[in-house]
Amino acid sequence: MSEPESTESAAEIVTCPECKRRLLTRTSMLCNWCGAKINDPEYQARAAQNRLERDQQERTELESVIQEEAQHGILGRLRRLGKQNKANGRSDTPL
Numbered sequence: 001m002s003e004p005e006s007t008e009s010a011a012e013i014v015t016c017p018e019c020k021r022r023l024l025t026r027t028s029m030l031c032n033w034c035g036a037k038i039n040d041p042e043y044q045a046r047a048a049q050n051r052l053e054r055d056q057q058e059r060t061e062l063e064s065v066i067q068e069e070a071q072h073g074i075l076g077r078l079r080r081l082g083k084q085n086k087a088n089g090r091s092d093t094p095l
């Protein structure tokens with residue numbers, strides 16, 4: 001999937017208003033370099049949305065683990081993981 005560059009908004013902030021350095025992420029409310037708050041409502045809204053999506057993804061993964069443990073119990077999960085290790089031919093697992 002590729003988007004034409006022309007769709008990128010000119011108002012989109014990718015540099016810090018304080019130190020003028022390029023931001024490393026767009027999910028942080030603060031500059032990665034100097035810690036200044038990015039004073040732009042659009043940027044803040046987008047950063048909050050990005051964090052929300054990331055949190056939901058992590059929660060979905062966590063829920064699948066919880067469901068598996070509820071069905072098989074934690075011992076069943078560990079046993080299955082152990083079988084996977086043996087299938088890989090690793091008898092000397094550090095655990």
Ligand SMILES: [Zn+2]
Nearest residue numbers: 016019031034
């Ligand atoms: Zn900065």
